[in-house]
Amino acid sequence: MNQFGMFAALRDIIRRDLLLALRRRSDVLTTVLFFILVGSLFPLGVGPEPAVLRTIAPGVLWVAALLSCLLSLGRLFTADYADGVLEQMLLIPQPLSLLVIGKVMAHWLISGLPVVLLSPLLGLQFGLTGEALGVLTLSLLLGTPTLSFIGAIGAALTLGVRGSSVLIALLVLPLFIPVLIFGAGAVSSSASGIGAGAHLSLLGAGLLLAFALAPWATATSLRIALE
């Protein structure tokens, strides 16, 4: 197998999806705005008590990140499926799992990375300390790509199904739970002085596991969807 060809295909698919996102900025902005709004409304609703805000911050910010990821998952393969581009992807003389990795990486760059970058800013509203903000960012950096990889399986499984967005949520939310627990747990542990090392290690392991298995599962689901 030509490794240069594989690398070129990966690069080209990421570049194409980023270009498409650039042309349809509203889709990207919806996800980011959702994260900002949820993260900003909670302190207003809960009240200005710093201790309460610091306690709820990890859970609220992680749930907001998780839901904003879920919001964008429906678009991962739907357009490619409808316009026939997905069919052409299956005919590219490269492993489909590799192309799935490209799609997922582009999805993360479009919807996950902005969330990671904005999280310290939102964390400040909750009165998180500098160290906790760093852990929050790092946990999201490890956790959001995992959410994208897991979500891709759900997006592929529900391709062409009516009401697929609800179905994706039902399929992937149970799989998101460990990521949510370890992600929010990392920030809570750091804030309470226990240290976030164990949680971050588990998030890293989860990312590696998702990277190894999800592209294969997604590719298989896509093949079935197109038959």
Next chain:
Amino acid sequence: MLKADNVSCVRGERRLITALSFTVERGRLLAVTGANGSGKTSLLRMLCGLLPAEQGRILWDGEDVRACRERYLASLIYIGHLNSLKEDLTPVENVTISARLAGEAVSEEKTCEALEEVGLSRAIHRLPTRVLSQGQKRRVSLARLWVSQRLLWILDEPFAALDAASTGLLMQQLRAHLSHGGIVIAATHQEIDAGADRLDQLRLAG
């Protein structure tokens, strides 16, 4: 040489193709005809490997395409009834990116030349594809044939939405491809003028 060996296809409860065998040699065009729903698209998708055959084998130069998937796909270009275009990209971007993804090194200049050859002026090369008419979109999709070096072309209703001039251009391109030893398999309702010595017909009963 492409050979279908005793292939059958079932869609849902319906058997579309039963024990079909044929061979397409280099320099020949196989026109697949038949009524709507007779299995033309299913046959083409099966030949591409998008649809598994219920039984039988597809052979490329004597080797089962499942065993030489990468080599087979690197020889194949498939244009389905969907145009496979991104509405937010320009015609140039659509053709160049899809060719590059398929592993063919195509420059934007070469794509522009191909688009001009299919009758799309430079003025619309940089417009979003969504503003083009159906016929123009089909021409953008077909422009991949002009930039491709692939040997085997599998085309599903390639003349759909094309005007007389574009149909003539495509016929010309098909003949040029055949004269260079290429293979074309096309599902069509239209008569193809590829020259009697190069044309085979396959009529599906459904």
